[in-house]
Amino acid sequence: MAKRVMTVDDSRTMREMVAFTLRKAGFEVSEAEDGRKALAALQAAPVDVVITDLNMPNMDGVALIRALRADARMRAVPILMLTTESEAAKKAEGRSAGATGWLVKPFDPEKLIDVVKRVAG
Amino acid sequence: MSFDHLRATYFEESAELLDSAYAALAELAEGRADAETVHALFRAIHSIKGGGGAFGFERLVRLAHAMETLLDLLRDGALAMDAGRHALLLRGADALADLLAAEKAGTGAPPGGEDALMQALHAAAETAATAPPAAAAGWRLRFTPRPALFRNANEPLLLVRALRRLGPVQVTADLSRLPPLERLEPEDAHLGWVFELQADVPRAQVEEVFEFVADDCMLAIEPLAGETPGAPAAEPVLGSEAASATIAPPAIADAAGPTTGAPQSVRVDVAKIDRLVNLVGELVINQAMLLQLGGTLPPALCPGLIAGLETLSQHLRELQEGVMAIRTQPVKSVFARMPRLVRDLSAQLGKEVRLVVTGEATEIDKTVVEQLADPLTHLLRNALDHGIEAPEQRVAAGKPRQGTVHLSAEQRGGRILIELTDDGRGIDRARVLARARERGLVAAEAELTDSEVDELIFQPGFSTAAAISDISGRGVGMDVVRRSIQALGGRITVDSRLGSGSRFVLSLPLTLAVLDGLVVAVGREAYIVPIAAIAESLRPRREDIHAVVGRGEVLAIRGAYVPLLPLHRHFAVPDAQPDPARGIVVIVETDHAGRMGLLVDDLVGQQQVVVKSLEANYGPIDGIGGATILGDGRVALILDIAGLGPAATTRPMPTAPHRAAPLQPALQ
Amino acid sequence: MDLPMTTHTPSHGPVAGFGAAPGAAGNAGQFITCTLDDAEFGIDIMAVREIKGWTDTTAIPHAPPWMRGVINLRGVIVPILDLRARFGMAQTQATRMHVVVIIQAGTRLAGLLVDAVSDIIAVAPEEVRPVPEIGAAAPERLLCGLVPRERGMVALVSLDHLLSFPDAALPQTADAVLALHS
Numbered sequence: 001m002a003k004r005v006m007t008v009d010d011s012r013t014m015r016e017m018v019a020f021t022l023r024k025a026g027f028e029v030s031e032a033e034d035g036r037k038a039l040a041a042l043q044a045a046p047v048d049v050v051i052t053d054l055n056m057p058n059m060d061g062v063a064l065i066r067a068l069r070a071d072a073r074m075r076a077v078p079i080l081m082l083t084t085e086s087e088a089a090k091k092a093e094g095r096s097a098g099a100t101g102w103l104v105k106p107f108d109p110e111k112l113i114d115v116v117k118r119v120a121g
Numbered sequence: 122m123s124f125d126h127l128r129a130t131y132f133e134e135s136a137e138l139l140d141s142a143y144a145a146l147a148e149l150a151e152g153r154a155d156a157e158t159v160h161a162l163f164r165a166i167h168s169i170k171g172g173g174g175a176f177g178f179e180r181l182v183r184l185a186h187a188m189e190t191l192l193d194l195l196r197d198g199a200l201a202m203d204a205g206r207h208a209l210l211l212r213g214a215d216a217l218a219d220l221l222a223a224e225k226a227g228t229g230a231p232p233g234g235e236d237a238l239m240q241a242l243h244a245a246a247e248t249a250a251t252a253p254p255a256a257a258a259g260w261r262l263r264f265t266p267r268p269a270l271f272r273n274a275n276e277p278l279l280l281v282r283a284l285r286r287l288g289p290v291q292v293t294a295d296l297s298r299l300p301p302l303e304r305l306e307p308e309d310a311h312l313g314w315v316f317e318l319q320a321d322v323p324r325a326q327v328e329e330v331f332e333f334v335a336d337d338c339m340l341a342i343e344p345l346a347g348e349t350p351g352a353p354a355a356e357p358v359l360g361s362e363a364a365s366a367t368i369a370p371p372a373i374a375d376a377a378g379p380t381t382g383a384p385q386s387v388r389v390d391v392a393k394i395d396r397l398v399n400l401v402g403e404l405v406i407n408q409a410m411l412l413q414l415g416g417t418l419p420p421a422l423c424p425g426l427i428a429g430l431e432t433l434s435q436h437l438r439e440l441q442e443g444v445m446a447i448r449t450q451p452v453k454s455v456f457a458r459m460p461r462l463v464r465d466l467s468a469q470l471g472k473e474v475r476l477v478v479t480g481e482a483t484e485i486d487k488t489v490v491e492q493l494a495d496p497l498t499h500l501l502r503n504a505l506d507h508g509i510e511a512p513e514q515r516v517a518a519g520k521p522r523q524g525t526v527h528l529s530a531e532q533r534g535g536r537i538l539i540e541l542t543d544d545g546r547g548i549d550r551a552r553v554l555a556r557a558r559e560r561g562l563v564a565a566e567a568e569l570t571d572s573e574v575d576e577l578i579f580q581p582g583f584s585t586a587a588a589i590s591d592i593s594g595r596g597v598g599m600d601v602v603r604r605s606i607q608a609l610g611g612r613i614t615v616d617s618r619l620g621s622g623s624r625f626v627l628s629l630p631l632t633l634a635v636l637d638g639l640v641v642a643v644g645r646e647a648y649i650v651p652i653a654a655i656a657e658s659l660r661p662r663r664e665d666i667h668a669v670v671g672r673g674e675v676l677a678i679r680g681a682y683v684p685l686l687p688l689h690r691h692f693a694v695p696d697a698q699p700d701p702a703r704g705i706v707v708i709v710e711t712d713h714a715g716r717m718g719l720l721v722d723d724l725v726g727q728q729q730v731v732v733k734s735l736e737a738n739y740g741p742i743d744g745i746g747g748a749t750i751l752g753d754g755r756v757a758l759i760l761d762i763a764g765l766g767p768a769a770t771t772r773p774m775p776t777a778p779h780r781a782a783p784l785q786p787a788l789q
Numbered sequence: 790m791d792l793p794m795t796t797h798t799p800s801h802g803p804v805a806g807f808g809a810a811p812g813a814a815g816n817a818g819q820f821i822t823c824t825l826d827d828a829e830f831g832i833d834i835m836a837v838r839e840i841k842g843w844t845d846t847t848a849i850p851h852a853p854p855w856m857r858g859v860i861n862l863r864g865v866i867v868p869i870l871d872l873r874a875r876f877g878m879a880q881t882q883a884t885r886m887h888v889v890v891i892i893q894a895g896t897r898l899a900g901l902l903v904d905a906v907s908d909i910i911a912v913a914p915e916e917v918r919p920v921p922e923i924g925a926a927a928p929e930r931l932l933c934g935l936v937p938r939e940r941g942m943v944a945l946v947s948l949d950h951l952l953s954f955p956d957a958a959l960p961q962t963a964d965a966v967l968a969l970h971s
Binding site for chain 2: 860
């Protein structure tokens with residue numbers, strides 16, 4: 001069964017780029033435009049990997065990661081941060097919130113697939 | 122985020138990456154490089170390539186790829202860095218810069234420009250093909266997760282699978298840390314493993330597998346016994362953390378985000394930071410208002426109030442400093458562009474010039490950094506064009522053939538000093554003066570001191586180049602540089618010795634968003650005088666004030682006469698103290714008119730003010746640099762010292778390079 | 790009122806500002822009317838951000854008499870124009886009873902000091918008469934149309950021209966405006 005991935009980003013372009021890349025690689029991809037919507041959708045239907053932007057309205061990426069880690073059902077879901085903020089501080093914040101890994105925008109499609117496979121098994 | 126936005130981000134990021142590539146190349150050339158330097162260089166080029174691919178910049182990708190191939194060999198130790206390879210990489214970076222510029226402009230670079238370079242890069246990489254293999258025939262990995270490994274949903278099993286994709290793996294579990302059942306924390310990691318990977322792959326590829334867990338484990342990677350690993354002595358056994366050889370955090374993977382060595386930049390929309398800066402500014406104002414209100418209450422009514430408000434104000438100050446610090450950026454990003462400029466220019470001018478850069482890590486407001494590039498470029502062009510002599514001339518003058526230009530930055534108090542020193546011919550004052558007289562900038566009979574003569578080069582339209590060169594151009598000269606530095610709230614001064622060189626000193630504020638100001642009262646208005654411009658303030662004695670016919674009044678101070686500028690008259694403020702002897706004189710330094718005494722009614726206090734734009738809703742005002750909001754909610758205008766006083770004096774007064782002096786007695 | 794209203798023959802010169810100010814006169818729209826003594830002026834309601842009482846201003850050096858200075862509007866520095874003085878009359882003796890209409894034209898914010906706000910009116914395009922050319926060029930550029938009402942007339946203010954300061958060194962031809970202000 002295809003692995004399910006959710007991409008969370010307020011940029012439609014970015015969501016579509018992620019979705020397009022991963023669908024081509026055989027993943028099943030759903031989208032959410034901010035942390036709050038992602039959280040609601042994930043509580044209804046969990047996925048195998050979450051890829052999230054960090055800067056978003058309503059609920060930002062770090063808050064989403066914290067919320068997911070606080071939910072017993074979601075504790076083991078790999079979460080990747082996809083961000084232009086390549087610096088250590090923001091990443092560290094996401095890491096300590098419980099993010100599994102990270103990718104830097106603009107991403108290399110092969111690298112995206114590679115990393116998703118690595119964390120999703 | 123639109124496609125254009127994405128593109129813009131890419132170009133912005135690439136410029137930064139190129140800067141760090143140049144910085145790494147400079148470190149390599151100067152022997153300051155360490156193991157991380159080549160990695161940083163590789164990551165920079167790799168990121169430029171990655172993004173370039175997404176936008177279909179094929180030539181750029183091909184070139185970056187060729188550079189990467191060479192860098193990969195250098196990184197793995199299959200090739201050693203030498204002058205030739207270094208020069209190739211430098212040319213590569215230059216070519217990447219050109220291709221990026223062409224893509225950004227949408228013009229496209231002239232076809233085939235990088236063909237020769239590509240061939241040279243390929244040739245350089247091929248020499249390694251005959252060299253011993255870059256990678257070891259296998260690696261032994263000792264992987265010991267920390268208990269928290271699972272909290273981030275990392276899974277050792279998946280790591281094993283990822284390793285398996287590289288080649289056959291033999292796994293041994295290490296159960297030594299497994300606690301007895303009654304003390305076992307089910308959500309912690311307790312096991313460790315030793316993996317033996319039989320695969321001829323570079324270390325980086327192995328490291329990449331552990332990219333996300335690097336912080337949550339101890340990882341030792343060593344070549345399988347008896348075999349020579351690709352990276353010899355330079356990288357011995359990567360062992361425990363203590364041995365400082367913990368797996369280097371993401372090597373290629375986190376390409377755009379170097380985690381060690383290279384500068385780590387925050388990519389946050391400046392608008393967001395500015396909003397934060399503004400909000401904190403508002404908070405500071407609110408707090409001041411509350412404090413003022415609190416002061417009107419009888420203390421017995423609410424005993425803890427004032428103390429609480431004061432603690433709040435202290436925290437706010439720290440918060441403000443912290444937020445301001447986000448806006449700062451190392452000057453490196455602009456300094457890093459200079460080596461190429463020097464290379465290109467010296468080739469063009471047939472001069473030999475060495476550029477020494479120090480203090481690149483000095484931080485300054487992002488806006489200042491960005492706007493520093495043009496004036497610095499101009500000063501550097503000027504130094505190479507007019508300052509440094511041709512090699513033969515230098516030899517004839519008993520100097521080394523190669524000229525030296527030193528670019529430095531340092532923080533001193535609330536300001537950043539940037540100095541550009543050259544060991545060239547210096548300012549020929551006789552020629553400058555002759556030229557100024559010829560242009561009517563100076564009266565024929567006027568006697569000028571050396572520093573007054575040096576000041577003349579900052580006069581509009583002044584240009585001493587005997588032959589107009591395309592390097593420094595004509596007329597667009599030091600006056601433009603001075604204006605752009607002044608626009609940043611800075612000052613520029615020069616001192617020079619004929620025959621031995623010139624030194625330009627730029628003194629810039631740390632940030633444009635806040636300013637240390639002295640609040641002065643004039644009539645019912647309050648004005649802010651930037652502390653940086655104040656030499657002293659005093660209550661003048663009547664006998665020291667003298668009227669000069671037709672020139673207003675001057676104040677005698679320690680044997681010199683300082684012109685007085687009554688602010689109430691200058692700004693037409695009614696109901697102000699007209700008698701200088703009953704007011705206060707604030708002595709300020711100006712770049713163009715020397716010292717000047719601002720006559721005000723009274724000093725109100727010294728405070729950090731948040732600079733607000735007047736131009737957004739109104740427009741520029743002569744002598745006013747901006748506005749701020751005082752504790753009581755009123756608006757106060759901030760003086761622009763450079764724009765005050767007798768406009769466009771033809772005869773510049775001497776300026777002693779001056780550092781912001783603390784306020785003198787009058788305030789105490 | 791001795792305005793030559795017959796001048797709205799199409800051939801009569803450029804119709805200054807008419808329809809040039811976006812959202813002002815060209816289309817039917819709603820206007821806030823405010824008073825200066827007996828005269829009524831209309832301000833495009835789409836441009837009005839807020840209406841507040843007069844507060845003391847910080848004077849701007851070397852500004853014309855109609856520029857009353859700047860105020861702090863929730864952290865933003867906003868200039869306040871004395872509309873009466875702007876039309877060439879004496880400065881308003883501002884009190885707490887006077888009203889400042891904060892408007893936005895383009896990216897610029899400004900406050901207009903008036904005596905009072907009186908009404909909100911809907912104006913159809915055909916109701917708007919061009920501003921006759923009276924003497925020198927300036928003040929009628931500050932207006933972009935005249936709307937006859939049952940009692941008197943409402944002059945529509947051209948906000949774009951009004952806010953083109955400090956370069957708005959327009960000659961102050963008091964006569965022309967005084968004529969408007971019967």
